[in-house]
Amino acid sequence: MNSSRRMVLAGALASLLPAPAIAQPVPDPPQKVEILLDWKALPTFAGFYLAREMGAFERRGLEVTFAETQGAISSAEMIGSGTPYWIGSSSGIATAIGRSKGQPIKSLAVYYAKTPTVIYTRGEDRIAHPRDLYGKTLGLVPGSITNEEFRALVAANRLDRGRIKETTVSWSAYDLVEKKVDALIDYDEMAPSMLIAEGRRITMIRLSDFGVKAYSLNLIVNDAAWADPVRREIARNVEEAVQESYNMVRERPADAASHFSRLFPRLAPRYVDRSMATVSQQLSGPPTGQQTRAGWEATISTLETLGLLAKPVTVDDVAILD
Secondary structure, three states, X not given: OOHHHHHHHHHHHHHHOOOOOOOOOOOOOOEEEEEEEOOOOOHHHHHHHHHHHOOOOHHHOEEEEEEEOOOHHHHHHHHHHOOOOXXXXXXXXXXXXXXXXXXXXXXXXXXXXXXXXXEEEEHHHOOOOHHHHOOOEXXXXXXXXXXXXXXHHHHHOOOOHHHOEEEEOOOOOHHHHOOOOOEEEEEOOOHHHHHHHOOOOEEEEEHHHHOOOOOOEEEEEEHHHHHOHHHHHHHHHHHHHHHHHHHHHHHOHXXXXXXXXXXXXXXXXXXXXXXXXXXXHHHOOOOOEOOOHHHHHHHHHHHHXXXXXXXXXXXXXXXXXX
């Protein structure tokens, strides 16, 4: 067999053999992180839950789970401890107060530029101004950041707190419905929205309209975690994913409500619709997640004036500003 025929035969045989396997890059395993949320799974936290549902975390190489605690003060304390949680949600007021007490936490993003907290009452009682609370009974939940916000409301409006009857309650709007109290305090999109969705008439006193000027819902991170390059990258990816999701809530609250209702069918759809629309309004204004030096200066000034800080803090003590 001459050389040319051998070459042809070798080529034909080679064409029958399987092509050599090309090594495929092995994807890095997802980075696991547990995010602590300062309350229950409600539309307030839609930016977090929908970021997981719609793949915003996954696209950034994160595998996210959630834990819950009882309020922003508790969340700030737990994230300050650094174990097991080092990142999660809180409120601007709780963050600044916590930092003034020496908790090693900082704000990475602010979603609510003003507090959504309201004092809500039965519509027929015609309570529309803080001074209308004189002689009335207000229910307060132990350990809630709303207690500090109520203190801020009292100071900002120079109310005589002794003229307001205060009692301890649990997180139940039905204490108001059943006339056990005359007023309760909560985020607008939580219990008040639930009552409105049920067709009940309520009146709301918005604390932000009466001198309580402070940042609210935010994302905080433990100082030691932020100092670690690996966890800092995770924190930045969490920030980006949640911002992406809250932008969707802001721009398309009806779609966000539809997704959220599928995740949490125990919640009444009418409540989710109303609550999500309120969350969307809270997100309006500055770009979603943006925190500014001026915004934190106003928050700290409010808390200092009202005597709510254990010791003076600066903007750089409480926030990570790029």
